[in-house]
Amino acid sequence: MFKKILIANRGEIAARVIDSARKLGVATVAVYSDADATARHVAMADEAVHIGGPRPADSYLRGDAIIAAAIATGAEAIHPGYGFLSENPDFVEAVEKAGLTFIGPSASAIRAMGLKDAAKALMEQAGVPVVPGYHGANQDPEHLAGAADTIGYPVLIKAVAGGGGKGMRLVERPQDFAAALESAQGEARTAFGNPAVLIEKYVQKPRHIEVQVFGDGASAVHLFERDCSLQRRHQKVIEEAPAPGMTEAMRAAMGQAAVRAAEAIGYKGAGTVEFIVDGSDGLRADRFWFMEMNTRLQVEHPVTEAITGIDLVEWQLRVASGEPLPAAQDAIRLSGHAFEARLYAEDVPAGFLPATGTLSHLRFPEGARADTGVRPGDTISPWYDPMIAKIITHGPTRAIALSRLRAALEGTEVAGSVTNLSFLGALARHEGFARGEVDTGLIARDLDSLTRAAAPDLSVRALAALGAAGLAEGGGAMAGFALWAPLLHTVTLDGFTAQVQVLAPGHARVRIEDEEAECRRVSGSWWVNGRPSGARIVPTPGRISVFGPGAFHFERTDPLDRRSEAAGGGLTLSPMPGLVKAVFVSPGQTVKAGDRLAVLEAMKMEHTLAAARDGTVAEVLTSPGSQVEAGVALIRLEEEQA
CATH class of the missing domain: 3.40.50.20 (Rossmann fold)
Known part of the structure; x- marks a missing residue:
């Protein structure tokens, strides 16, 4: 070792x-x-x-x-x-x-799987089923469009290098192919330095199931499958192992195909063979196709560790140091079910834009595994992937593991940056997902309901008001209560103003407009109007957060601040720090709502900035190649005529 x-x-x-x-x-x-x-x-x-x-x-x-x-x-x-x-x-x-x-694996193994087109040809030779498509070297746009016509729409354009959903576009109509190809090639060139793409048939009800493999350079084993079908724009959101509805016959077929793929390239170390599965008629052994092989450890490897009891990083170190495979195939057992949810700093209502911020508060629940690279006080910077943590749960059955995931997400607390925590919670509660009805289109179909922000009720707003008054833990001004002069606080948070009357230590009355809430601190917990809230109040600089169930954040507002926002959608602002890759308009140009104005590159992805309304471009305040900060005005439209 x-x-x-x-x-x-x-x-x-x-x-x-x-x-x-x-x-x-x-x-x-x-x-x-x-x-x-x-x-x-x-x-x-x-x-x-x-x-x-x-x-x-x-x-x-x-x-x-x-x-x-x-x-x-x-x-x-x-x-x-x-x-x-x-x-x-x-x-x-x-x-x-x-x-x-x-x-990890050898350079030759990485090269063999590094380009998706060459990898598919190699897999066909090894007897591994592959998706119908065009994987040739001719990158002429007309040739690629002809290949798409031959394959039949809908098709996927995919960068031959890299992964993570970058350089990938779904095209459903021939007339959309040219623009999608240009966009995919541009993103691939930026992310991987290689604009080449391949064209594949798009499976109508696809499931993304991958098999964990491990080799020692001569032989390989598999450690069962993971289902990664809950995706948004080809980015995995929640993963689980094993796959819902998996039959023993299909598990054996996929496992054998994955091992053949690994052994065909003399694979050494941990790797993942990804398959696209047609789930329209259940899981069948003749309905899965090789997609790609990731020649590394995967983000979602903890769910495999949970169902097998195997530490994959330990295996990596042991095999790399010269030991043989630590276990034979028949010694690897599957036990129970596991889920992993990826917690990101991202602005869900703004279209899941990556976010930045300082994590003024961060708390993970007991009873769940949390793999994280950050601590309270750390900053999510614009330079890297905005992942905060992976939340992993395990249970003897899928239902129990999912119930534990819901509880773990409800018990996770983050303040200081917007996150996708509420979105993950909505996914974990999704009835179809609970039944195991998963495919890669689930999130897109139900996006509105999954991203609909819950409005804070009176209980939540009252507790936020207590926090703003300095009474979060029942102390503060409450400790100085005097019988002859009940303390009265007026606090303003974004969206409402409240009067907080301290009646006794751990006892206050909160009035918000024409509603009233009586709050009591009972055995360390807040009760509102005679009912336990189950919530924690967390004050942070400039903000009050109320956690559980759900997470609500309120900015402390200065009632004398009369600053107004730019009206009418006339300014296009940079949503995050980034590099301006392209500008598509010039002063005097007429645009329609939704027209592309510019492309911003940030956090390894390209983001298209579109016009919020019809209008005429008054000023272009940036240029390609400019590095800009969040909130900087990039393009201004002329004021709308009354």
Whole structure:
């Protein structure tokens, strides 16, 4: 076994690798950028080395700096985590040339699966079923459009390099193909440096089921399947293992196909073989097709660990250090059911835009696994993926595991940044999902109901008012209560003003317009109008949060502040810090509501900014190549005529 390893990654995966290494007595070296100098993974590691600026290209993608850090600290091996350099065969070769061990597959295996078109051809040779499509080298737009016509609409345009939904577009009509192709190629060029795409038949009721494999370079085993069908724009949201409705016959067929895929390339380490499944007639052994292979550990690996009891990172370290596979196929057992929900800093009402912010409050519930790379007080920066944590639950049955997931999400508290927590909770409560009726279109079909924000009731607003008055825990001004002069506070939060009358320690009356709520602190919990609220009040700078059930956040408002917002949708503002990739309009140009105005690149994705209304462009306040901050005006329309 290694004595010391370096982790060429950041965030929750770096922390996760450190946990397993520590159990094995292996020392760890972290690397960090300027933006991560005080990050959790840096604090956890035995040593840490600074490798550059906040941009990934200046730090986590600098293979030479990472290798130099490993050599300087005496590390024997490099664990790549996932993302960044984890699937870069040139980096693997550089690591091995430096006399170090790469904890993962060979460069040749990564190359074999790195381009989706070549990988599909290889899988066909290995007897693995593949989706009908065009995987050729001809990238002429007319040729690709002709291929789409031959395959039959709807089709998927997919970047041949990379993953994560980037460079992928669904096209349902021939007339939309050209614009979708241009957009997919542009995003692929930005994300992967390779604009090439392939065209695939789009399965009408698709399920995304993947199989965890593990090899030692000669033979391989599978550790059952995961269902990753709950997706939004091809990004996984909630994963589970095993797949709902899976039959033993189909599990055996998919497992065997995945093992054939791994053994065909001499795979070593943890990997995932992803299949697209036609779920329109249940799960059938003749209705699944190879999509791609991820030659690394996956974000969702904890659900596999939960149902097998196997630490996949430990297996990675053991096999990379020269040990054989730790278990034969017939020794790997499936037990119970597990879910993982990805908690992100993102603005759901604004279209799931990645968000930033300082986590003024962060609390995870007991009884659930939370893999995280952040702590209270940490900042979600614009430079990296905005994941806050992965919430994982396990139970003897799917129903129990899902019930535990609901409880875990309700018990998770985050303040300081907008998050998708309420959205995840709505998904966990979705009746169709509870019945196991999952496919990749579920979220899109029910998006309105899943993203509909719950309005805070009187109880929640009253508790928020208590927090604003400094009475969150029943102390503060309440402790100074005088019988002859009940204390009265007037507080203003966004949306309402409240009068809070302190009647006794732990007892107050809150009036909001014509409604009244009596609040009492009973055995450490707040009761409102004679009923237990089950809520916690968390004051943070400039904000009051009320958690459980649900999460509500209220800005403290200065009633004398009369600042007004720009009216009429005349200004297009940058929704987050980012790079302006393109501007499509010029002064004097007439636009319609929904027309593309500009493209902003942020957090590894491209975001199209559209006109909020019809109008004429008055000013273009930015240009391609400009780095802009959140809230900066980019384009101004002329004022609407009365």
